[in-house]
Amino acid sequence: MDPDPVYYxxxxxxxxxxxxxxxxxxxxxxxxxxxxxxxxxxxxxxxxFGAFITVIVANATGSIALGIVVAIVASALLGPAIYRLxxxxxxxxxxYVAMIASMGLLIFMEDGFRILFGExxxxxxxxPYPTEIHQLFGVTINTVQIxxxxxxxxxxxxxxxxxxxxxxxVAWRATVSNPTIATSFGVDAIKVRYLNFMIGSALAALAGxxxxxxxNFVEPSMxxxxxxxxxxxxxxxxxxxxxxTLIASLALGLVESFGTILVGSYLDRxxxxxxxxxxxxMVRPQGLTGARA
Amino acid sequence: MLRLENMSxxxxxxxxxxxxxxxxxxxxxxxxxGPNGAGKTSTIMAIMGHTxxxxxxxxxxxxxxxxxxxxxxxxxxxxxxxxxRRLFTDLTVEENLTxxxxxxxTRNDAANRARVYDLFPRLSDRRKQISGSLSGGEQQxxxxxxxxxxxxxxxxxxxxxxxxxxKMVDQCFAALATLRAQGVTILLVEQNTTRAxxxxxxxxxxxxxxxxxxxxxQQAKQDENLFDVFVSAGHE
Numbered sequence: 001m002d003p004d005p006v007y008y009x010x011x012x013x014x015x016x017x018x019x020x021x022x023x024x025x026x027x028x029x030x031x032x033x034x035x036x037x038x039x040x041x042x043x044x045x046x047x048x049f050g051a052f053i054t055v056i057v058a059n060a061t062g063s064i065a066l067g068i069v070v071a072i073v074a075s076a077l078l079g080p081a082i083y084r085l086x087x088x089x090x091x092x093x094x095x096y097v098a099m100i101a102s103m104g105l106l107i108f109m110e111d112g113f114r115i116l117f118g119e120x121x122x123x124x125x126x127x128p129y130p131t132e133i134h135q136l137f138g139v140t141i142n143t144v145q146i147x148x149x150x151x152x153x154x155x156x157x158x159x160x161x162x163x164x165x166x167x168x169x170v171a172w173r174a175t176v177s178n179p180t181i182a183t184s185f186g187v188d189a190i191k192v193r194y195l196n197f198m199i200g201s202a203l204a205a206l207a208g209x210x211x212x213x214x215x216n217f218v219e220p221s222m223x224x225x226x227x228x229x230x231x232x233x234x235x236x237x238x239x240x241x242x243x244x245t246l247i248a249s250l251a252l253g254l255v256e257s258f259g260t261i262l263v264g265s266y267l268d269r270x271x272x273x274x275x276x277x278x279x280x281x282m283v284r285p286q287g288l289t290g291a292r293a
Numbered sequence: 294m295l296r297l298e299n300m301s302x303x304x305x306x307x308x309x310x311x312x313x314x315x316x317x318x319x320x321x322x323x324x325x326x327g328p329n330g331a332g333k334t335s336t337i338m339a340i341m342g343h344t345x346x347x348x349x350x351x352x353x354x355x356x357x358x359x360x361x362x363x364x365x366x367x368x369x370x371x372x373x374x375x376x377x378r379r380l381f382t383d384l385t386v387e388e389n390l391t392x393x394x395x396x397x398x399t400r401n402d403a404a405n406r407a408r409v410y411d412l413f414p415r416l417s418d419r420r421k422q423i424s425g426s427l428s429g430g431e432q433q434x435x436x437x438x439x440x441x442x443x444x445x446x447x448x449x450x451x452x453x454x455x456x457x458x459x460k461m462v463d464q465c466f467a468a469l470a471t472l473r474a475q476g477v478t479i480l481l482v483e484q485n486t487t488r489a490x491x492x493x494x495x496x497x498x499x500x501x502x503x504x505x506x507x508x509x510x511q512q513a514k515q516d517e518n519l520f521d522v523f524v525s526a527g528h529e
Contacts, residue, residue: 167391167398170384174392177381184341184375185443186367186396241383 006138011257017145019253020152024207026230026237026245027159028079028200034176034240035196037095038087041102043204044227045109046082050075050205051212051222052113055122064127068209072202079201080194106227113220121219130214144214151210155203156246163242172196176240225270232277238287248288252276294319294478295340295447299349302339308347309335311503317447317495322479324489324510327499333482334376336499337449340480341373342366353447367396370446374453376482378436382425386416389424389435393442401444409438412468430461437468448472451482466492490514 025047032040050071058067086105090098129143163169175182175192183189212218233252237244252273259272267275280288295317303309310332317323325333338344340351342363351359353369361369372393381389390409394402410417413434419427424435433453440448453469454462466488473479483489490496496513498506506519513519 164388167395170388170391171395173384174381174388177383178379180343181373181375181379182381182392183364184343184367184373185392185394185439186364187392188364 009139011261012254013139013141013145015254015257016250017148017253018256019250020148020156021207021211022226022229022233022252023156023246023249024152024203025226026233026249027156027242028197028204029230030234030237030240030242030245031176031196031200033234035179035193036087036091036098038098039095039102039231040082040087041099041227041231042082042086042105042109043200043230044223045106046075046078046201047204047208047226048113048218048220048223049078049109050208051218052117052122052208053205054209054212055124055218056117058127059122059125062126064124064129064213068206071205071209075205076198076202079197079204082201083193083197106223110220110223117220119220121217121222123217124213127213127216130216142214144210148210148214151206155206159199159203159242168195229270229273232273236277236280236288241287244287251288294321294354295480296352297336297340297349298352300336300339300346300351301348302335302344302346304344309344309502310339310499312349313497313499313504314349315495315497315504315507317478317480320473320476320478321495322473322481322493323495323497324493325480325482325497325499326484326486326489327505330501331499332502333499334451337373337451337480337482340366340371340449367443367445370444372440372443372445372448374433374436374440374448374450376451376455378432380424380427380432380435380439382423384424385421386424386427386435387420389439390442393439394444396443402442405442405444409441412441412471413438430457430464433457433461433465434468437465441472445477447478447480449480453481453483454485454488462488 025043029040029043032038032043053071053074054064054067056067057070058064061067082105086101087098090101129147132143134141134143134146163173171182171187172192172195175187175189179189182192208222211222229252233248234245236248236252237246255276256269256272259267260269263272297314297316299312299314301308301311301313313332313336315323325336327333335344339346342361346359350357353371358366358369381392384392390406394405415431416434416438419431424432427435437450450469453465457465462485469479469481469492479493481489481493490510490513494510496506496508496510497504498513498519506513506516
């Protein structure tokens with residue numbers, strides 16, 4: 001094994017970058033759970049949807065930036081539509097009904113991508129960014145990774161500011177905490193749900209677009225593994241907690257990054273997430289940060 | 294100010310409250326008493342619009358509000374201090390107050406906050422603290438403060454003293470007396486009967502979902518049967 005300390009800095013950076021992508025993906029999921037007690041498994045399909053739209057629009061127009069913007073806007077509309085058409089009619093039933101419907105939608109959308117865009121997936125016709133290598137403080141990093149860091153920090157900071165510094169944001173968190181009482185004080189819980197699906201889906205689409213750029217490839221089932229990981233993350237983070245989700249995401253990114261090197265010959269990268277989940281839940285059943293009863 | 298006319302309410306096929314009528318005049322205080330499961334909380338939550346009304350009417354300032362959606366009732370001037378406080382436990386003290394005054398936007402926000410901190414100086418010291426980490430008494434103060442932020446004309450309080458130390462109970466009742474003096478009408482559900490009768494001039498007693506007594510607290514104190522209501526219910 002390479003004893004060079006820069007090697008570990010590289011691993012850490014990589015872990016944090018993946019963690020940031022998991023966070024963008026998982027925050028929407030944890031918020032939906034907090035608000036509706038539904039495991040929004042189809043969130044992974046929104047992520048894949050964002051990735052496909054980015055590639056298609058980028059290839060059609062020649063502008064990757066435009067592709068990302070269109071993907072975010074389209075997903076911000078798709079998310080609320082999923083709530084309105086799929087979940088709202090099912091709210092009077094126990095939460096597992098909506099969860100099963102959500103799984104169904106994930107499979108439906110995956111197969112939809114397969115029929116529309118082919119089993120093989122799509123690539124960007126022109127995407128120089130993953131191969132643009134930079135040396136920053138001795139660390140090797142490509143342009144997409146830089147974009148991942150900058151955009152996730154900007155988005156998550158904006159989200160944090162929105163939810164703590166604005167009245168609507170505070171009301172949103174209040175609704176996640178106690179919808180009935182928030183309603184009693186004039187917070188419209190239905191609007192909060194739409195806002196929730198809009199923002200969560202936009203973030204998932206951004207993650208999908210960035211992963212598509214990094215791999216220079218999108219394929220129909222790209223959401224599947226990520227959906228399992230995101231579920232593991234929101235459990236680790238203490239269901240419904242944004243801060244917990246962020247910490248769990250970064251922790252999982254790091255565990256995967258180091259784990260692949262240390263035990264990669266015995267365990268697949270994707271299996272590590274579940275090993276991590278099992279170990280954490282054995283030691284801290286309330287999640288990494290949760291103090292909730 | 295508030296009038297219930299033969300109001301029945303419940304949850305789905307289950308009826309929690311049957312045919313309850315009472316009136317709460319402007320600037321008065323009414324204590325709603327009765328054993329556990331008598332339907333007091335269901336009645337309060339029906340006034341807030343959270344329990345489905347199955348019969349009768351709820352009038353507020355002469356207007357039939359039976360079918361006004363829950364989210365609009367705070368605009369009428371009704372605010373709730375719910376059973377078990379039910380604070381937004383991951384939010385700070387300040388943020389809980391923000392939600393309390395949400396329907397007013399930023400109008401009077403600073404003045405209302407000052408009023409709450411004036412009434413409960415302990416909260417003022419804990420503005421940035423996560424509300425879930427407050428003591429029971431502080432949580433009750435915050436639940437009252439949150440309701441005050443809504444500038445209520447009618448304050449619904451469900452179990453003010455439950456689980457609080459006697460000193461905290463004193464402080465909460467003192468705050469309530471101040472609010473009354475400021476002209477807030479109060480509907481109080483309370484298991485501490487003596488305290489409630491001393492505070493409110495009107496009393497309603499409920500047992501198993503219907504009204505067993507309605508009158509002034511003077512009458513209630515002299516009514517021997519009322520004592521039996523609690524004792525017999527306690528032995529059921």
